[in-house]
Amino acid sequence: MQNPVNPLFFEVFQGNGKRASQSLADSLPKFGEYPAIFGFSGSRLALNKSVSLLFSNAQLGILPSHSIFAIRSFSSSTSSNLNGHSFIVSYLINSCGLTLKSAQSVSKNRNIRFQTRERPDSVLRLLREHGFTNSQISKIVKSRPEVLLAQLEKTLLPKLEFLRSIGVSRPGLSIIVSRNPDLLACSLKHCLIPSYEILKSVLVSDEKVVRTLNHMGNRSFYSLQKRFSNNSSLLRGLGISQSFISYLVTQSPSVMCQEVGKFAEGVKKVMKLGFDPSKLRIVEAVRVFHLMSHKTWEHKMQVYRRWGFSEDEIWLIFRKCPTCMAMSEKKIMATMDFLVCKMSWQPAAVARVPVILCLSLEKRVMPRCSVVRVLLSKGLIKADIHLSSVLQPSEKLFLERSVIKYQEHVPQLLDIYQRKMGLTELGFAFDDKFKISGLKNV
Structure with missing residues (x-):
């Protein structure tokens, strides 16, 4: 049985070739939308001209019969591809x-060609049965769409069961997998x-392995196998203990997945700064160097310079507490503003105890300084109080020394510390005019 001919072709032989060619060209998708369908590139104008020339030849009686069938076949396959493409987009x-x-x-990925819902529906059903939320599923599909066509019994289920077998909880399963599809x-x-x-060879316990999996970024597994051994060997060769390496892996597994040459360069910089391999700070410094680009490092240096820190003081801060260089500009500025402008400690005092910059401003620094503000105003403590003695002690020790000890004199002190009462209710406030004179800057 002969296939029906597109009605537009009849118009060609009835003298309407120009209009018919334009209509057929308009019925086809624009170039660039579905480049894989056509197999060549060009403009819509070029298509119009080509179709017009084709129909002009037909009017003159010089169009080969096989060309008409080629066009009809081309139009049919185009329609089929477009429908398939549209189905995938709609499904996603x-x-x-x-x-x-x-x-x-995502639909451009050649690994997710499907024309029915059966396989992808079964994958989505399996994930939901294992506690994955819609947003987690969206994240997985966006990153690794080929998962939609994975075989349940042979591929997906064994992986989920393996993760559960090493101690990943049911709620943790969806979190870990959505973070790393x-x-x-x-x-x-x-x-x-x-x-x-x-990971188990370094971390020993499955619990630590699971914690590390929580921190691993996508695409890390492939580089982990290639680079981990060399990078860990370099650290051990410098005398860095296995426990420190374990700490680094748990906190930032991506560091150990770095390209070997780049990793070695970062470690070399850290060693030149005089870090002691027997101290935990050395792996913290390696971690910071990995996380920060040269541009970001220079920007952080400039942030500290705004507070009058010299070059030597900034390097002193980094050597004492490498994490200080990884903090956000907003966090550094807010803490320094409070300590220097509200509490009148000098920047040099902060440089000597830089770990306090890592403390929570709202949960630790401000509540403790509020207590100090009240005690100083009441004359219960001397004005030569050390910055470190206020912010470094444990909560239990601070409560004993600075709150419980003076509650008979200031019954509201615990409420002030726990932020149940504001300083204004006692007639005090932190403002730019308030300065505690005589605070010892050591």
């Missing part, structure tokens, strides 16, 4: 929660299990 939006833009981007995409035998064994 309606079933997986992706935005139109994300769905269009590679867990579902990589091979259980050749990637996931070897990575687990590498």
